[in-house]
Amino acid sequence: MTCEHAREIRDVTPDAEGCTECLAKGDRWVHLRECLVCGHVACCDSSKNKHARGHWKKTGHPIIQSFEPGEDWRWCYEDDDYLDAEQPGAQP
Template sequence: MGDCTHASAIHDVEPSSLDGCPECIAMGDRWVHLRICLSCGHVGCCDSSRNRHARRHFEITAHPIIASFQPGEDWRYCYADDVLLEPGPVPAHRA
């Protein structure tokens, strides 16, 4: 694991959606896995998804750190530093 210089961007956030990737839903499209922005709570689809909405959110907002929003996963990733981070608390997943 490398160094991340963006830990201050991590906040206690509420997920923007519990139903999936809002952008994909609006487009009538599908996603593979979900990611949550730890700066604002935006939920978006992963890089393996066609639309890559989580990465697009980073490119638009510069919010650097995401976490997996998949049940049972607790990893984090910093787009800005291109580094996988130590596991940490992630906002509640859908029931």
């Protein structure tokens, strides 16, 4: 599947080294995700707060990538699927 939302990917700088919202609340996270539209770093769906998904719902920014060392996959919330590695903008 080709993701039409990949065109929204920008060259971003992470806005934090951890989940901004969890850090502010004193909470913990499981894994981190980075928004590829604005650079916001937030916790994954396995974390109790699911801040990355909340960021998508609030902003409409559909593409994230793992912010975990050694991981290079990307996900589209709109399509509920990984980005095709052959698609422009799909790999970091």
